[in-house]
Amino acid sequence: MDISCNNIEFSRDEFTLGADARFSEGLHIVTGRIGSGKSTLAALLAGIGKPDKGTITTEGIGSRIFSMQFPEYHLTHMTIGKEIESWDLDLEPVMNTAGLRYKENRDPMTLSRGELKRLHLACIIQKEYDLMILDEPFSSLDCIWKRNFRDMLDEIRGGVRIIFTHESKILPDYDHLWNISDGILSKTE
Numbered sequence: 001m002d003i004s005c006n007n008i009e010f011s012r013d014e015f016t017l018g019a020d021a022r023f024s025e026g027l028h029i030v031t032g033r034i035g036s037g038k039s040t041l042a043a044l045l046a047g048i049g050k051p052d053k054g055t056i057t058t059e060g061i062g063s064r065i066f067s068m069q070f071p072e073y074h075l076t077h078m079t080i081g082k083e084i085e086s087w088d089l090d091l092e093p094v095m096n097t098a099g100l101r102y103k104e105n106r107d108p109m110t111l112s113r114g115e116l117k118r119l120h121l122a123c124i125i126q127k128e129y130d131l132m133i134l135d136e137p138f139s140s141l142d143c144i145w146k147r148n149f150r151d152m153l154d155e156i157r158g159g160v161r162i163i164f165t166h167e168s169k170i171l172p173d174y175d176h177l178w179n180i181s182d183g184i185l186s187k188t189e
């Protein structure tokens with residue numbers, strides 16, 4: 001099971017990203033400074049847009065999830081309860097995990113950005129995917145919730161999991177560490 005960037009190049013205005021990499025089963029962290037191209041690579045791996053050069057190929061990947069940096073991009077329903085149902089999940093475990101008990105009738109857009117991120121991550125964590133691409137999963141969370149979700153992500157086994165983050169202090173136990181610098185992705189560990 002893997003996803004590979006085969007000598008890809010992608011340009012937007014003056015920014016160009018290059019990557020030649022294979023993400024195998026396990027947990028990969030991709031770091032990089034602000035504006036280094038993390039979200040760009042995450043979206044390309046998720047199949048949103050195509051590289052200008054090269055290809056992105058997968059092997060053995062069926063189910064997949066792409067979690068975008070801003071959780072409101074994922075909303076499809078007018079209540080938290082309906083939102084959770086749309087993931088085909090039971091309400092209670094998700095609301096407990098997200099710290100949002102008894103809020104099933106609230107409009108998710110009335111949640112704070114951090115609360116909404118908790119809801120979104122709690123839905124992802126209750127499911128299993130062959131390919132999980134998480135763009136800045138810890139953004140908008142406070143220290144306690146960063147640690148909580150870091151620990152929950154640590155417990156996931158199987159599949160290809162790629163976390164794009166500029167956080168360096170709160171990281172799950174990873175198998176491979178990558179960095180994007182000067183528009184080039186390289187493996188550092």
Ligand SMILES: Nc1ncnc2c1ncn2[C@@H]1O[C@H](COP(=O)(O)OP(=O)(O)OP(=O)(O)O)[C@@H](O)[C@H]1O
Nearest residue numbers: 012013015032033034035036037038039040041166
């Ligand atoms: N739609 C766009 N049009 C032109 N340039 C863009 C567009 N989207 C992003 N960029 C540029 O591409 C570069 C990479 O952006 P990207 O969002 O991938 O970085 P990032 O590493 O995810 O940043 P952050 O850590 O702030 O989330 C940046 O210089 C950004 O300004």
